[in-house]
Amino acid sequence: MKYSLGISMTGLLVLSTAWSVVARDWPQWRGPQRNGVSQETALLQEWPKNGPALIWKVTDAGSGYSTPAAVGDRLYLLGNAGLENEFVQAMGVNDGKRIWQTRLGPVGNPKMNPNFPAARSTPTVEGEFLYALSSDGDLACLEVSTGRIHWKRNLRADFGGKPGEWAYSESPLIDGDSLVCTPGGTEATLVSLNKKTGEVLWKCALPEGDEAAYASAIVTETGGIQQYVQLLQKGMIGLEARTGRFLWRYGKPVSRYNANIPTPLASDGYIYCASAGTGGGVVRLKAAGGSVEPEQVYFEPKLPTAIGGVVKRGDYLYGTTASALVCIEFATGQVKWEDRALGAASLCYADGRLYLHGENGEVALVEPTPESYREKGRFTPPDQPKHSNPMEKSWAYPVVANGRLYIRDHGTLWSYDVRAGR
Numbered sequence: 001m002k003y004s005l006g007i008s009m010t011g012l013l014v015l016s017t018a019w020s021v022v023a024r025d026w027p028q029w030r031g032p033q034r035n036g037v038s039q040e041t042a043l044l045q046e047w048p049k050n051g052p053a054l055i056w057k058v059t060d061a062g063s064g065y066s067t068p069a070a071v072g073d074r075l076y077l078l079g080n081a082g083l084e085n086e087f088v089q090a091m092g093v094n095d096g097k098r099i100w101q102t103r104l105g106p107v108g109n110p111k112m113n114p115n116f117p118a119a120r121s122t123p124t125v126e127g128e129f130l131y132a133l134s135s136d137g138d139l140a141c142l143e144v145s146t147g148r149i150h151w152k153r154n155l156r157a158d159f160g161g162k163p164g165e166w167a168y169s170e171s172p173l174i175d176g177d178s179l180v181c182t183p184g185g186t187e188a189t190l191v192s193l194n195k196k197t198g199e200v201l202w203k204c205a206l207p208e209g210d211e212a213a214y215a216s217a218i219v220t221e222t223g224g225i226q227q228y229v230q231l232l233q234k235g236m237i238g239l240e241a242r243t244g245r246f247l248w249r250y251g252k253p254v255s256r257y258n259a260n261i262p263t264p265l266a267s268d269g270y271i272y273c274a275s276a277g278t279g280g281g282v283v284r285l286k287a288a289g290g291s292v293e294p295e296q297v298y299f300e301p302k303l304p305t306a307i308g309g310v311v312k313r314g315d316y317l318y319g320t321t322a323s324a325l326v327c328i329e330f331a332t333g334q335v336k337w338e339d340r341a342l343g344a345a346s347l348c349y350a351d352g353r354l355y356l357h358g359e360n361g362e363v364a365l366v367e368p369t370p371e372s373y374r375e376k377g378r379f380t381p382p383d384q385p386k387h388s389n390p391m392e393k394s395w396a397y398p399v400v401a402n403g404r405l406y407i408r409d410h411g412t413l414w415s416y417d418v419r420a421g422r
Contacts, residue, residue: 026070026401028124029171031348034218035265036311038350038400044418045353047365047377052405052416057383058096061413062087064119066171068408070401071125074099076144077413078119078132083107086119088132088140090147093404096415100147105154108136108167114391118410120169120214131179131195135167139181141198151198155212159203160187162211164233165258169214173228175241177201180228184212190230192244202244210234213260220266223287229271231260236273238285238292250283250294262309265317267330270297272317274305280319281333298333302326307395308346311354313368318354320345325356327370339373341366346397355400357407359393385410 023032023039030036044052062079069076073093080086086108089101110117123132129150130142137155142148155161155168161183173180179195186209192201210232217230219241226241235251253260256277264273271294274280281299285292304310304319304326311318317330325341328334342358349355353376354366361384367374387393387410396408403419 024402029122036348040350043351051379052418055415056096057414065395066122067397069125076123080119083110086134102147104134105138122171124172131172155183159183160185164211171216173217182212204244215263222285247292306344311349316370336370350400355398357398361394381414
């Protein structure tokens with residue numbers, strides 16, 4: 001492993017999931033509740049001029065756009081070396097050294113255009129096992145201690161899966177005994193598997209045969225009905241979690257670029273969704289007589305739609321467009337302010353601050369307030385990798401876990417100390 005040293009719950013995933021992690025861990029895509037929010041406290045509220053202290057940097061983490069899952073003293077990350085070896089790996093939190101690495105299969109859709117073939121999803125860690133989905137649809141359950149594969153399926157071969165042009169990007173959802181993922185296609189548009197064995201619990205075959213998009217499923221509850229909500233290529237849908245029964249579809253968020261990417265965000269019976277080049281907005285879910293219907297509250301073209309997702313704090317939502325960070329009132333969609341900031345960026349939240357990783361490679365700390373844009377620090381990670389395609393950007397989301405900030409750009413992963421009083 002090539003590395004260099006630097007200078008120097010509440011709510012578990014969903015109602016029925018019992019995560020064996022502490023509140024400061026980041027065990028899956030977008031954190032403990034899949035909403036981009038960390039439960040950490042005692043973090044720096046403002047950064048020094050050159051940013052927080054760099055602890056370590058590794059330069060051979062493998063290509064890709066996925067973010068690490070952080071549990072205890074380990075990180076778990078997908079990457080690829082060439083087009084025939086996409087893998088999941090465990091790394092030490094203290095030094096970034098690789099502990100084990102396991103091949104999942106080849107990289108999916110290697111002839112995609114534009115040409116961005118690489119590992120894309122974030123592994124999901126629960127207890128003694130890790131669940132990973134490769135860009136080619138290889139879905140595996142592995143032992144976290146050794147990386148040994150416990151069971152494995154392939155979404156294309158086993159379920160007639162149909163991913164979008166840019167291959168599979170979804171991060172598996174664990175809900176109780178169920179693993180939920182999105183093969184796409186007419187045979188099993190979404191599927192629920194027994195997380196211990198990989199056996200099918202149910203399949204939801206939508207007659208439209210939606211392709212899988214690039215978002216990850218979330219869990220919400222409306223009128224006593226627990227649902228899985230997912231953004232597909234033909235819009236957002238909701239399924240009954242227990243049976244896989246199709247409940248509703250909202251067809252507005254369909255990207256003009258065929259790139260439905262941001263994971264939906266649920267809050268108190270409302271869901272924010274967005275699609276690139278089309279717009280973003282909120283629907284209210286109304287339940288009656290065992291059925292659920294989505295009612296549009298608003299949908300506007302100038303709301304956050306960028307790859308980097310959104311975060312809700314209090315009554316306000318924060319996310320980026322192609323050119324600016326935007327704060328909106330969640331209930332109405334009213335824009336409170338927008339600022340160029342880092343331009344398009346991915347983001348998460350911890351201890352009263354937003355962490356932004358710009359598509360331009362910069363990183364910023366921002367106070368989330370509806371009054372105005374208030375930046376509390378900005379820096380550029382050193383020795384950033386060169387992108388072979390001029391259209392390629394720094395797309396990986398930031399992660400905050402156990403006093404560390406993790407930033408990834410292809411084969412490079414940086415670890416920063418963001419604890420206060422150090």
